[in-house]
Amino acid sequence: MELDLGAVRAFVAVTDHRRFGEAADELGISQQAVSKRIAKLESDLGAVLLHRGPAGAEPTEDGAALLVPARALLGAADQAADAVRSRRRALRVDVLGTRLAATELVRDFHEATGADVEIITSDGLRSAGPALLRGAVDAAFVRVLGPVDPALAHTPVCLDPLHVLVGARHPLAGRRQVRMAELASATAWMPGNTPGTEWTAWFADLAAEFAVTITNRGPDFGFDHLLDEVARSADVLTFAGEGVRVPWHPEIVRIPVAPPVPVYAHSLLWRRAHRHPLLPALIAHLRAGYRPPTRARVWLPPAEQHLFADP
Known part of the structure; x- marks a missing residue:
């Protein structure tokens, strides 16, 4: 004998609500259809599963014995269906922010392959790991x-x-490039640098290496507010990656850092046992575009020295 999942689902719904009408509303079928499914299940099992009375439907001893394995059966069935559906949904990619270089990499992948992707924003490694x-x-x-x-x-x-x-109005505003050594006495305002995050650790290493002062004083009211404050000042500066989409501002000047330029190393992280059909294609696409750095051109913090191409 094979149990009818629809009948099992109707039985569990009735035991949860105690009312056939409410169970029917949950399942999106008629009350008569619920009654027919329960009758079929009782016929298949040769047992009465529910007592029907003025106070509602209560499971019999046989019904109570069925309830736990019935829930497990429905859970397994739903999990099996989700396993197939998840292969058809968009590839969910976690990024720190939609203005950052990572989002542009995902967009490039989408445009190159036509892959269906969904961008999820979080607060970096500490939340992305558990989410994966x-x-x-x-x-x-x-x-x-x-x-x-x-x-x-x-x-x-x-x-x-x-x-x-x-x-x-900043003294560096007319420069086409700036060397990190020239910023030794400067203070960079980075209100989004949250303690304990991987990007704040990167800026801490930068400050230690080049004697730059970095402060996150005051509330973080967002990137636009930061730009407004920097634009009004003749001495405050801030940092952004080349891949960051900085909104146009009439009083903001963007200056590349001269080699050896500090670089922020983005990595793609994924769960080994989880294989969305599009994940291997994303990994291959990103690996094909990555070039290991050389010491003459870039600076990396001590924790990432292994990324250099030269020994």
């Missing part, structure tokens, strides 16, 4: 610092060169 492990996202762009969970794999995919943003 529970299957909420399929891949994440993060800065990897040290070992990760053995269930996760990662690969470097992008090196984002550092740019300096200053107001039009």
Whole structure:
């Protein structure tokens, strides 16, 4: 004998609501259809599963014995259906922000392949790792610092060169490039640098290496507010990666840093056992576009020295 899943689902719904009408509303079928499914299940099992009375439907001893395995059966069936449906949904990719270089990499992948992707924003490695492990996202762009969970794999995919943003009245505003040594006495305002994050750790290494002062004073009211404040000042500056889409501002000047330019290393992180059909294509696309850096051209923090192409 094979149990009818529709009948089992009707039985569980009735035991949950105690009313056939409410169970019918949950299932999106008529009350008569619920009654027919329950009758079929009782016939198939040769047992009365529900007592029907003025107070509602209550499971019999046989019904109570069926309830736990019935829930497990429905859970397994739903999981099986989700396993197929998840292969047809969009590839969910976690990024730190939609203005950053990682989002442009996903867009390039979409335009090159036509792949259906969905962008999810989070707060970096500390939330992306757990999201990957529970299957909420399929891949994440993060800065990897040290070992990760053995269930996760990662690969470097992008090196984002550092740019300096200053107001039009800043002494550096007319420069085409600036060397990090020239910023030794400067203070960079980075209100979005949250303690404990991988990007704040990168800027801490930058400050230590080049004697730059970096502050996150005051509330973070967003990127537009930051640009307004920098534009009004003749001495405050901030940093942004080359891949960051900075909104146009009439009083903001963007200056590349001269080699060896500090670069922020983005990696793609994914769960080894989770294989969305589009995930291998995304990994291959990103690996094909990545070029290991050379020491003469870029600066990397100590934790990422292994990324250099030269020994």
